Amino acid sequence: MVGCQFARPPGRSFGPGLGLIGLSRYRLGDVWLASYKPTMGSEISKPRPMVIVSPDEMNDRVKTVVVVPLSRHAADAPWRANVMFGNRAGRALCDQIRSVSSGRLIRPLGNVDDSTLRSILATLQQTFAVRG
Secondary structure: OOOOOOOOOOOOEEEOOOEEEOOOOOOOOEEEEEOOOOOOOOOOOOOEEEEEOOOHHHHOOOOEEEEEEEEOOOOOOOOEEEEEEOOEEEEEEHHHOEEEEHHHEEEEEEEOOHHHHHHHHHHHHHHOOOOO
């Protein structure tokens, strides 16, 4: 079984018995404008930039990606990571993490730097840590 690592692997991925797996166009740390519709309740509904947090090994094999939306106007909270993207300060809304079909991704906007990605992943890890 292929292990999922939160790192940007160079080149292509190999898996046991799978041979060469082609690169997905969706990479860990990439930021895409995406549509969340249809939604329910207090879920985000307008197109929004979101950062891909699913590992590249997973992105290469499935038609969904795990994303965290970005916002410039969200309130500070322990489950939100401060981010810089495109010379703008904002927050990664780790409480709104979601798996979405790649068909919801509208266009690429760039990628977050390594320290921002580490901050987002650390916030996710702290938020979902098993306690007790």
